[in-house]
Amino acid sequence: MAGALQAATAALLSSTPLKTYGSDRLRLGSAPRSLAGRKGSFLVVRSDAGFGSGSNARTRPGKLIPNAVATKPDASASSTSSKPGHELLLFEALREGLDEEMARDPRVCVMGEDVGHYGGSYKVTKGLADKYGDLRVLDTPIAENSFTGMGIGAAMTGLRPVVEGMNMGFLLLAFNQISNNCGMLHYTSGGQFTIPIVIRGPGGVGRQLGAEHSQRLESYFQSIPGLQMVACSTPYNAKGLMKAAIRSENPVVLFEHVLLYNLKERIPDEEYICCLEEAEMVRPGEHVTILTYSRMRYHVMQAAKTLVNKGYDPEVIDIRSLKPFDLYTIGNSIKKTHRVLIVEECMRTGGIGASLQSAIIKEFWDYLDAPIKCLSSQDVPTPYAGTLEDCTVVQPAEIVKAVEDLCK
Amino acid sequence: MAMAASRLPSPSTLSSSLSRLLRTSRLFSSLSSDDQTVLNVETSVPFTGHKCDPPPRTVDTTPKELLGFFRDLSVMRRMEIAADSLYKAKLIRGFCHLYDGQEAVAVGMEAAITRRDAIITAYRDHCIYLGRGGDLVSVFAELMGRRDGCSKGKGGSMHLYKKDAQFYGGHGIVGAQIPLGCGIAFAQKYSKEGTVTFALYGDGAANQGQLFEALNMAALWDLPVILVCENNHYGMGTAEWKASKSPAYYKRGDFVPGLKVDGMDALAVKQACRFAKEHALKNGPIILEMDTYRYHGHSMSDPGSTYRTRDEISGVRQERDPIERIRKLILSHELATAPELKDFEKQVRKEVDAAIAKAKESPMPDPSELFTNVYVKGYGVEAFGADRKDLKGVLP
Numbered sequence: 195m196a197g198a199l200q201a202a203t204a205a206l207l208s209s210t211p212l213k214t215y216g217s218d219r220l221r222l223g224s225a226p227r228s229l230a231g232r233k234g235s236f237l238v239v240r241s242d243a244g245f246g247s248g249s250n251a252r253t254r255p256g257k258l259i260p261n262a263v264a265t266k267p268d269a270s271a272s273s274t275s276s277k278p279g280h281e282l283l284l285f286e287a288l289r290e291g292l293d294e295e296m297a298r299d300p301r302v303c304v305m306g307e308d309v310g311h312y313g314g315s316y317k318v319t320k321g322l323a324d325k326y327g328d329l330r331v332l333d334t335p336i337a338e339n340s341f342t343g344m345g346i347g348a349a350m351t352g353l354r355p356v357v358e359g360m361n362m363g364f365l366l367l368a369f370n371q372i373s374n375n376c377g378m379l380h381y382t383s384g385g386q387f388t389i390p391i392v393i394r395g396p397g398g399v400g401r402q403l404g405a406e407h408s409q410r411l412e413s414y415f416q417s418i419p420g421l422q423m424v425a426c427s428t429p430y431n432a433k434g435l436m437k438a439a440i441r442s443e444n445p446v447v448l449f450e451h452v453l454l455y456n457l458k459e460r461i462p463d464e465e466y467i468c469c470l471e472e473a474e475m476v477r478p479g480e481h482v483t484i485l486t487y488s489r490m491r492y493h494v495m496q497a498a499k500t501l502v503n504k505g506y507d508p509e510v511i512d513i514r515s516l517k518p519f520d521l522y523t524i525g526n527s528i529k530k531t532h533r534v535l536i537v538e539e540c541m542r543t544g545g546i547g548a549s550l551q552s553a554i555i556k557e558f559w560d561y562l563d564a565p566i567k568c569l570s571s572q573d574v575p576t577p578y579a580g581t582l583e584d585c586t587v588v589q590p591a592e593i594v595k596a597v598e599d600l601c602k
Numbered sequence: 603m604a605m606a607a608s609r610l611p612s613p614s615t616l617s618s619s620l621s622r623l624l625r626t627s628r629l630f631s632s633l634s635s636d637d638q639t640v641l642n643v644e645t646s647v648p649f650t651g652h653k654c655d656p657p658p659r660t661v662d663t664t665p666k667e668l669l670g671f672f673r674d675l676s677v678m679r680r681m682e683i684a685a686d687s688l689y690k691a692k693l694i695r696g697f698c699h700l701y702d703g704q705e706a707v708a709v710g711m712e713a714a715i716t717r718r719d720a721i722i723t724a725y726r727d728h729c730i731y732l733g734r735g736g737d738l739v740s741v742f743a744e745l746m747g748r749r750d751g752c753s754k755g756k757g758g759s760m761h762l763y764k765k766d767a768q769f770y771g772g773h774g775i776v777g778a779q780i781p782l783g784c785g786i787a788f789a790q791k792y793s794k795e796g797t798v799t800f801a802l803y804g805d806g807a808a809n810q811g812q813l814f815e816a817l818n819m820a821a822l823w824d825l826p827v828i829l830v831c832e833n834n835h836y837g838m839g840t841a842e843w844k845a846s847k848s849p850a851y852y853k854r855g856d857f858v859p860g861l862k863v864d865g866m867d868a869l870a871v872k873q874a875c876r877f878a879k880e881h882a883l884k885n886g887p888i889i890l891e892m893d894t895y896r897y898h899g900h901s902m903s904d905p906g907s908t909y910r911t912r913d914e915i916s917g918v919r920q921e922r923d924p925i926e927r928i929r930k931l932i933l934s935h936e937l938a939t940a941p942e943l944k945d946f947e948k949q950v951r952k953e954v955d956a957a958i959a960k961a962k963e964s965p966m967p968d969p970s971e972l973f974t975n976v977y978v979k980g981y982g983v984e985a986f987g988a989d990r991k992d993l994k995g996v997l998p
Binding site: 342344347349385386443 | 720722731751752753754755756757758761763764765771772773774775778780781782783784785786788789790791792793811812815816818822823957974975976977978
């Protein structure tokens with residue numbers, strides 16, 4: 195089933211076959227961990243885009259697009275009716291995951307601002323209030339601290355709330371509840387209470403949204419003990435991670451990105467769940483390991499096209515799990531390539547990249563042939579002006595240069 | 603990882619050792635024939651209502667209940683004083699917030715509700731835990747950081763919890779438990795349980811923004827939550843008139859009805875809580891302001907005399923002490939004699955000392971316990987792809 199899907203995907207995107215990850219790549223059963231062998235999730239960037247693999251590189255010069263987000267899918271090659279699965283946008287994938295879990299378990303409920311009748315500010319919860327009622331999809335007043343606390347209190351009794359922050363930055367108001375109550379109650383009660391809550395919302399640098407609405411909260415939450423953090427980047431993993439987060443007994447913070455909600459992808463009709471602690475192998479390679487997550491994945495893939503044209507073979511891993519890191523997948527990659535580049539949207543100081551860098555140095559120092567490079571956003575509030583905003587985040591040109599420097 | 607071999611005795615009301623005490627005590631064995639008598643007692647002061655009709659001043663009670671109050675109050679008082687000595691002996695470290703003087707709130711509340719109703723409070727939680735059915739050994743063990751503590755020694759004084767009795771703790775950050783309490787009430791409403799939540803906070807926390815946020819939501823959705831302000835008139839060292847523009851905390855809810863109660867009178871507390879439970883199940887949230895007083899300072903590091911006079915403290919002890927009130931009621935209704943009550947208190951003291959000795963025997967937690975209960979059962983949701991045969995893995 196998976197093989198047929200991937201073959202169809204390959205035909206859709208390019209004339210050269212993609213590397214496929216079938217079941218032969220997975221070690222099941224006795225191995226302590228499985229490979230992150232997902233089917234290659236493809237991105238749709240522009241109608242002239244596509245990405246080659248290995249030596250069968252496309253000869254068309256890759257045009258670097260500083261703001262790599264989804265636009266119209268490749269219209270010429272797609273014929274939707276004959277393919278298995280169904281096509282949808284990332285926010286619809288999130289909604290599908292949420293809908294399936296709410297139908298499956300009556301204890302799952304949603305609370306947040308404008309999630310009910312308005313349908314969610316990014317339409318993630320559209321239609322759910324009509325389907326499940328006002329109590330299960332609860333419109334809250336603008337009181338992040340207390341409705342997050344309410345969600346945690348409800349989770350203590352056994353409900354499974356999904357709390358939405360309209361923008362992750364607003365959850366700073368709820369930091370006390372998230373840190374002290376959400377993260378720590380399981381420990382301070384000696385295991386009596388579990389907090390199966392999901393806290394989700396869009397974050398990251400958008401399109402000139404201004405400093406306060408462009409925050410990256412993963413760097414602030416990462417030291418809270420007891421919390422798990424994941425970041426989704428494609429419709430496939432968005433739905434899978436949403437379902438996994440809801441089913442997990444631990445509190446999970448699911449980071450979405452404002453600019454990725456309109457990504458389109460074909461996902462399977464059957465039910466599936468992604469593992470919360472696993473990283474995703476986006477593009478296997480030999481020369482350098484590029485670790486990234488969320489929106490920067492697309493900048494990296496954009497840079498990867500140029501790199502491939504220049505003869506490099508980068509291995510791109512979407513780390514997905516921000517806390518804890520999937521050091522197994524990352525380590526295997528480093529043992530193969532011996533060079534690491536981290537590309538993230540967090541700020542240089544105290545971000546996910548900083549922690550990842552230190553974890554890699556601690557675990558895999560002997561395997562490194564060059565110092566780790568970490569490309570992060572600048573330590574500045576995100577400016578409003580478009581040109582300045584582009585300078586704040588990592589652009590594909592910088593990624594290309596960094597790989598070239600690493601591989602000298 | 604080795605689990606603690608000892609199992610705590612399953613608590614009846616307070617502790618099994620205490621129930622043994624009751625069975626052998628002359629005080630209680632004479633009661634078996636008198637269970638049906640109903641006594642009508644008037645509360646010390648009438649209730650004051652805000653946007654509601656206050657309940658009547660006359661409370662029904664029975665001899666058994668009064669003697670039970672005396673027992674519970676004495677054990678709580680004794681426990682807190684013993685905790686004071688343990689702290690000074692450096693067996694209890696960190697923060698220790700004592701509840702003596704305020705015991706009537708815990709006891710009266712328990713008399714009005716069931717164990718299926720939920721209680722959540724802040725850090726002055728030792729006596730509420732006891733009232734919910736916790737036993738003395740687990741409290742002292744937790745205070746001393748031992749393995750047999752109710753939170754396995756990992757919580758401490760401010761983190762006592764009892765899930766099976768719907769006691770949700772035990773919270774260190776002022777005011778943060780109020781939204782949690784509304785969340786518990788939300789879950790009770792969601793599951794249509796017909797139970798209520800009592801969310802306790804202090805006069806200091808009454809100025810927290812999250813209280814008003816939570817009040818708004820509770821009133822909006824008719825959540826069955828009762829917000830109880832234990833007004834002991836001092837937020838650590840700051841008197842209420844220095845912190846609050848309006849110290850009428852029962853009125854602060856504005857659109858939410860409120861009731862002011864004499865918190866040193868266990869029967870008044872019982873009446874108010876019963877009234878509040880009925881109200882919350884029908885009409886949504888209500889605020890109860892318990893006018894109470896703490897004899898100790900805010901915590902063991904606060905002498906409690908720099909911001910109030912010793913005369914004030916001893917004055918309250920003479921006029922309004924909850925145990926003395928119940929003692930006077932018992933004596934005036936001739937349910938027991940004064941020497942009998944004194945003997946009983948001596949036995950309570952012995953029981954508390956025995957519990958402390960037992961708790962001291964409990965070992966410190968094993969070092970491996972540092973890493974347990976951070977996450978639930980390690981990590982990992984089982985993951986599977988669309989085709990459940992492959993793409994499936996479980997991380998350890």
